[in-house]
Amino acid sequence: MKQFLDMVLESAERQPVRLLRILRAVQDRYRHIPEQAIDIIAEQLKISRTEIIAVVEFYSFFHRQPQGRYDILISDSITDWMLDKANIMSYLSKVLKVDVGTVRGDGLVSLNNTSCTGMCDQGPAGLINGYALTRLDRPKIDDMAVLIEQAVPLSEWPAEFFQVSDNIQRPGLLLQQAIAPGSGLTRALARGLKETLTEIEKSGLRGRGGAGFSTAMKWRFCAEAQSDRRYVVCNADEGEPGTFKDRVLLNSYADQVFEGMTLCAALIGAEQGYLYLRGEYRHLEDKLQKILQQRRDDGLLGQNILGQELNFDIEICMGAGAYICGEESALIESLEGKCGIPRNRPPYPVTQGYLHKPTVVNNVETFMAAAAIAVNGGDWFKGAGTERSAGSKILSISGDCAKPGIYEYPFGVAIKQILSDCGAVDVQGVQVGGPSGSFISDQELERQLAFEDLATGGSFIVFNNSRHVLDVVKNFTHFFAHESCGFCTPCRVGTSLLKKQLDKIVDGHGSAGDVAALEELCQLVKNYSHCGLGQTAANPVLTTLQRYPELYQRQLKKISYEPGFDLDGALEVARRMANRDDAGAHLTQVEE
Amino acid sequence: MSKTIRIDGKEIPFEEGQTIMEAASAADVYIPHLCHHPDYTPHGSCKLCSVQVNGRNCTACTFPALEGQDIISQSQELQEDRQRITQMLFVEGNHFCPGCEKTGNCQLQAVGYYLNMLDNHFPHFYARREMDASHPDILIDHNRCIFCNLCVRASREKDGKNVFAISGRGINKRLVVNSSSGQLKDSDIDVNDSAVHICPTGAILIKRQGFRVPIGQRIYDHHQIDEVALEQESESHGR
Ligand SMILES: Cc1cc2nc3c(=O)[nH]c(=O)nc-3n(C[C@H](O)[C@H](O)[C@H](O)COP(=O)(O)O)c2cc1C
Ligand code: SF4
Ligand code: SF4
Ligand code: FES
Numbered sequence: 001m002k003q004f005l006d007m008v009l010e011s012a013e014r015q016p017v018r019l020l021r022i023l024r025a026v027q028d029r030y031r032h033i034p035e036q037a038i039d040i041i042a043e044q045l046k047i048s049r050t051e052i053i054a055v056v057e058f059y060s061f062f063h064r065q066p067q068g069r070y071d072i073l074i075s076d077s078i079t080d081w082m083l084d085k086a087n088i089m090s091y092l093s094k095v096l097k098v099d100v101g102t103v104r105g106d107g108l109v110s111l112n113n114t115s116c117t118g119m120c121d122q123g124p125a126g127l128i129n130g131y132a133l134t135r136l137d138r139p140k141i142d143d144m145a146v147l148i149e150q151a152v153p154l155s156e157w158p159a160e161f162f163q164v165s166d167n168i169q170r171p172g173l174l175l176q177q178a179i180a181p182g183s184g185l186t187r188a189l190a191r192g193l194k195e196t197l198t199e200i201e202k203s204g205l206r207g208r209g210g211a212g213f214s215t216a217m218k219w220r221f222c223a224e225a226q227s228d229r230r231y232v233v234c235n236a237d238e239g240e241p242g243t244f245k246d247r248v249l250l251n252s253y254a255d256q257v258f259e260g261m262t263l264c265a266a267l268i269g270a271e272q273g274y275l276y277l278r279g280e281y282r283h284l285e286d287k288l289q290k291i292l293q294q295r296r297d298d299g300l301l302g303q304n305i306l307g308q309e310l311n312f313d314i315e316i317c318m319g320a321g322a323y324i325c326g327e328e329s330a331l332i333e334s335l336e337g338k339c340g341i342p343r344n345r346p347p348y349p350v351t352q353g354y355l356h357k358p359t360v361v362n363n364v365e366t367f368m369a370a371a372a373i374a375v376n377g378g379d380w381f382k383g384a385g386t387e388r389s390a391g392s393k394i395l396s397i398s399g400d401c402a403k404p405g406i407y408e409y410p411f412g413v414a415i416k417q418i419l420s421d422c423g424a425v426d427v428q429g430v431q432v433g434g435p436s437g438s439f440i441s442d443q444e445l446e447r448q449l450a451f452e453d454l455a456t457g458g459s460f461i462v463f464n465n466s467r468h469v470l471d472v473v474k475n476f477t478h479f480f481a482h483e484s485c486g487f488c489t490p491c492r493v494g495t496s497l498l499k500k501q502l503d504k505i506v507d508g509h510g511s512a513g514d515v516a517a518l519e520e521l522c523q524l525v526k527n528y529s530h531c532g533l534g535q536t537a538a539n540p541v542l543t544t545l546q547r548y549p550e551l552y553q554r555q556l557k558k559i560s561y562e563p564g565f566d567l568d569g570a571l572e573v574a575r576r577m578a579n580r581d582d583a584g585a586h587l588t589q590v591e592e
Numbered sequence: 593m594s595k596t597i598r599i600d601g602k603e604i605p606f607e608e609g610q611t612i613m614e615a616a617s618a619a620d621v622y623i624p625h626l627c628h629h630p631d632y633t634p635h636g637s638c639k640l641c642s643v644q645v646n647g648r649n650c651t652a653c654t655f656p657a658l659e660g661q662d663i664i665s666q667s668q669e670l671q672e673d674r675q676r677i678t679q680m681l682f683v684e685g686n687h688f689c690p691g692c693e694k695t696g697n698c699q700l701q702a703v704g705y706y707l708n709m710l711d712n713h714f715p716h717f718y719a720r721r722e723m724d725a726s727h728p729d730i731l732i733d734h735n736r737c738i739f740c741n742l743c744v745r746a747s748r749e750k751d752g753k754n755v756f757a758i759s760g761r762g763i764n765k766r767l768v769v770n771s772s773s774g775q776l777k778d779s780d781i782d783v784n785d786s787a788v789h790i791c792p793t794g795a796i797l798i799k800r801q802g803f804r805v806p807i808g809q810r811i812y813d814h815h816q817i818d819e820v821a822l823e824q825e826s827e828s829h830g831r
Contacts, residue, residue, distance in 0.1 A: 039772070050757035050770040057760040322761070339761075344636045344654040484762040486739070488637045493680035496763040497714055524676055527649055528639045 004029060005040050016045045017355075019055060019337030020320055023062055024279075028129075032066040051338075058339040058485075060114060060321030061130070061279050068103050068110030070148050072096075074126040074136075077116035077241045078431075078475040079398045079461060083123045088136050089113075095145045109148055115323060115479060116241035117280045120398035120461070121167050121405050129154055130282045132164055164283060166248045167405025170421060173384055173392040174365075174372055175253075175408050182300050184259045184374035188266065189308060197223075197267050200370055202378030204390030209235055209326075209363035210433065210457035211532075212389075215370060218360055221350040223268040225358035232264045232273035232312075233354065233361045235331060239278060239323035240434035241479060242459030244396040246364040248406050250277075250284055253368055254291045258314060260367025262301065263374050264360055265312040273314040274354070276331050279321050288316055323483040327531050328361040329353075330485065341487045342531035365394055365458070385411035389450040397422045399431075399462035409449065416445040424462045429469065429547075434459035435476035436536035439469070439543045469548055470506050470555070473540045477502050480537035491534030494525035502541060511557045518552075519545060597661040599643075606657040613641060613652040616665070617826045622818035623665050624674055624703055626681075626792050627740035628653035630828040632749055635741045638681070640674050640703065675707040683714045684763070686721065686735035687793075693802050694794030696810025700738060701793075702817035717763070724769070726777035729799050730788055736795040737767050743796055747787035755781045767795070 008025045012018035019041075026037050033056045042049040056062040074080070074089055089111075093100055096109050103110040119125035122134040128144075131154065140161070147157055168175060188196040201216035222230060234257065238246040249257060261273045277285065292314055295301040303311050322340045324330045330340035332354050353359025362370075369391060373381050381391045389411035395418070398404045402423025409418065419427055429441045432449075433456035440447065440454070447453050463472060481495040501518045504510050522538035522545075529535050545552060567587050575585050594605045597612065599621055606615035611634060616623050627638040636654035643652045644664040652665070664670065681700060689695050721734040739758055747755040759768045771778035781788065788796055807813070811820060 048754050048757065048770050049772075050754075050759065050768045053768055054757050054759040057764075057766075059761075344634065344651075346656065482762065486760065486762040486765040489639050489677050489680050489738075492739075492763060492765065493684045493714075496717070497680070497683075500715060520676075524673060528642050528673065528677060530636065530639070530651075 001030075001034070001036055002040065005037060005044070009041070009044050014044055015337075016047050017335065017337045019045065019047075019052070020059075020317065020334065023052075023056065024318060024320060027062055030066070031069065031071065032063045054339055055337070058322065059279075059319075062320055066103065066107065068098070068108055069151070070109045070128060070154075071130075072109065072111045072126060072128050072133075073114035073117075074111070075115070075117040075119065075123060076113045076475070076479070077120055077123065077125075078472055079120035079242065080116075080123040080125060081471070081475060082399060082467070085124045088124045088141070091138055092141055095141055096148065108151070114280075114321065115239065115483060118238055118244040118247050118278070119164065120242050120244055120396065122165060123398075127280065127282075128161075130279065131162055132280070132283045133161060134164055162283060164247070164251070165405075166252055167403075168248065168252075169397075169403050169405040170407040170409070172394075172408030172410065173381070174369060174394065175406070178253050178256050179259065179372055179375045181255045181259065181295065181298065182306065184256075184263055184371040185266070185300065185306055188263055188374045189306065193267055196263070196374055199378040200373050203373045203381035204378075204385075204388075205366065205369055205373060205381060206389065206451065207363055208365035208369065208393070208457070210240075210436075210455070212451045212455060215362065215366055218350060218362070219264055219268050222358045222360045225351045227358050229272075229355075229357045230265075230268050230270040231354040231357060231359040232261050232268070232270045233328075233331065233335065233359055234261055234273070234275045234364060234367055235326060235328065235361050236275055236277045236281070236364050237319055237323075237326035237331060238281075238364075239326045239483075240436065240457055240459050241476070242396060242398055242431065242434050242461040243457055244398075245394045245406055245458045247281055247284070249364050249368055249394070250281070250288060254288055255295070256371045257364055257368045258292065258295060258301070259374075260362075260369070260371035261314060262305065262312055263371055264362070264367065266305075266310055268358075268360060270360075271311050271313070273312060274335055275314055275316045276319060276325070276335060277316055278319045278325075282318065285316060285318065292316070322485075323479075324485045324531075324533055327533060330531070331361065332359065339485070341485050342533075344530075363457075386448075386450045386452060388452050393449060393456070394458060395449075395456070395460045396458050397460045397462070400424060400427070400464035400467070401462045411448075411450045413449050414445070415440070415447050415449065415454070418449070418460065419445065419462065422462070424464070426464045426466075428463050428465045428467060430463065431459070431461040431472070432456050434461075435479055435540050436532070437539065439472070439540065439547065441547045469544055469551055473544050474502060474506050476540035477537075480533065484533060484537070488528075488530040488534065490525050490528040491530065491537065494521065494529070494534065495537050497521055498525060498538060498541065505552060505555050508555055509557070510552075510555055514556065515545075515549075515552050595657075595659045597657050597659070597663060599663045600666050610657050611653060612643065612645070612650070612655050612657050612661070612663060615657045616652065617822065620822055620826055621665070622822050623652045624706065624817075625653055625821075626699060626703060626738065627742065629742055629745075629790065630825045631786075632742065632745040635745070638738065638740055639677055642670065642674070642677075644670070671707060674703075675709050676713065678704055678707055678709055679711075679713045681738045682709075682712050683716045685717075685719060685737060692736070692794045693797055694736075696807055696813045697805075698794055698812070699792035699817065700736075702812035702820075705812060706817045721766075724776045726775040727779075727781065727799075728777070729783040730776060730781060731797045731799055732767070732769075732776060733795055733797065734767060736793045738793055738795075739765050739767070740792060742790045742792065743767075743787045746790045747781075747785065750786040753780055753785065753787070755779050755785070755787060 098104040206212040325340035329343035334340040481499040486492040604619040625641040641652040724732040
């Protein structure tokens, strides 16, 4: 182990900021992070063992107990459930002879759930040893079982298991034509860097990660912050269930994304950039490394880019299963090798980000758009979209529609139009912007996609009339409770209470006061949480309570109070021990 | 001319770089808090000190005081919500006040009194948490930890030792001890460390001290926490 760790630590240059990378290597090799490894890493990086334990226990993909040699995780996204995930899971469990959440006795295989893996257009999906599995069905599972029992290494498995399709259904402004590598930078240098920033300002580009902050303004703030060093970070954490556009952009337009990052670096004066790639997109890692190398070889990264006095390089940092790391300050903490806990603000990342230096964090699509604007100019972009939402938006569409996949529209498009294009019929409602966004009903399909009306990071999940809205809400609420970082009270405790309270109602144990209590709890979690996760965690409940109050009411018992505790059920053991089951051995706790 | 902020209608002077909590405390205005202590880097996790700054909720312990801020702290709505947040802390762990050695000296309990908390409101988690009684002088009862991070900060910032950390995610968070066995006895903690004396609840206790001060004669049996906090903290905030 010592030898292996030496090699891993050496390649990470013994830098504590690369702790995640080191732990990923250890997890891959030993299928967990052994105690002994923790001691060695602690000693070598000169950090405490508790710091390592904290990181290991924070991220879903690290374990302190060995996982199976084939570690299978099945995506828990609502879209997977709609594609019969429950069945897939029980079949896997049966065929592989392993209970969900456990490691098989012989250590060969382990099976568990995981949050959305970003394959909602081709589920039911999962991961095996970190690599994406798509379109799972029974025949595929039968084949998998054979390969696993024969211990065939993953590298020798048929490629079709790992096929990830782009599913670009409707290209628009950006997707129709990728820019040629280097053309954005060449144009920017010819035009002048200052002028190019003005051009981006003129374009009206706003961040594509959800919040919609002006990109030019963010870059300008960062450039103006006093510092000897600056950083550019591309946020490819994409953990919002239903969102998978960044996966496609990085698979087929990575050059342009890297070009956008390099452009930003030139404009703000940064020499180092990071692509923070979610662990679930491990299948993209090698490909992206090759593209980076190609760009170095072509003089588009590294020293003296395009023969100018421009130095910039990009490193890929892989996440390890934590939705919260998409929040920009949590992402920065994670980049620094720590738990992804959002920082206090102010200060903001543009003045104190990575290693407390000014840092620009932008979404994948934002960088891609910026590169195109450098080539085509601000007016070209501004020409599409609406007054306050310039340009186009790339959407990840999944759920009940004939053609799930990637769609690009100018901002301002009506929801109705989108639904008709993707072949959605008998629509009951649409989740716009993922669980943190809004659930809109079929009465609102005239509404527009734009910051003025319905803003979105790109997730668009369609539900037809065969679906139960409360199942959707339950799935999302469990997701947030699972993904809360746990830093602050209202979110750590609040999201878990929300889950309990909602389950009580959905499972038919709620009574009149329970909906009011649910709503009160929603407001608390929303108003007092530290970061965007907690502030939006109650949105699934709030947006559906507003639109479908009767769905909640219908679940309620007709009594005024229903205890959360089953008194008679708790007596079951005593009854068995006393060997009696007469009327006197039962208690009712409320008069029906 | 010194700059001022306004808290509940009262003009309060502040110095550049002060947080709202610091300015308030120096001016004898109490804002409820648990994870904050004037000697340590602000944490901003308990959320009890939430105030409305120009209509927006912020934590007073981390948010900088800035000219022109109009702050609401004592409204009925805020006090009720703080009560709910305190109740969350109570149901998350296992707090049996009458049987706890810290009773009467516990800040969590005292904040509960201050906010007129009469029940726990929320369903209990009944979390199964352990006790670490391995150390000859010090006891950790994990049932009462509220993850305020004060022991972590005190050990790091004052004792220079780094004995504690908070591990895990979400509701599974737990306090971990920096030693090969994970037990307190194998760490380099000492009963005189600041970290041992800072805990606002009964999670970290000193052994063989039990009932030295009888119940009924303890701090918060006689004084409200606002009074005690201002007396102890306003000076260090004054700088
Ligand atoms: C819980 C949470 C998760 C987030 N996840 C992402 C994400 O996966 N990708 C992303 O670009 N932004 C995400 N964001 C928003 C980022 O914090 C940040 O606003 C964004 O990366 C800025 O880039 P932009 O200006 O290009 O939109 C998330 C925010 C929160 C609160
Ligand atoms: S709101 Fe939730 S995710 Fe955000 S800091 Fe608080 S506990 Fe962490
Ligand atoms: S042990 Fe005490 S001081 Fe430490 S985090 Fe828990 S409650 Fe805070
Ligand atoms: S005292 Fe401010 S958040 Fe805890």
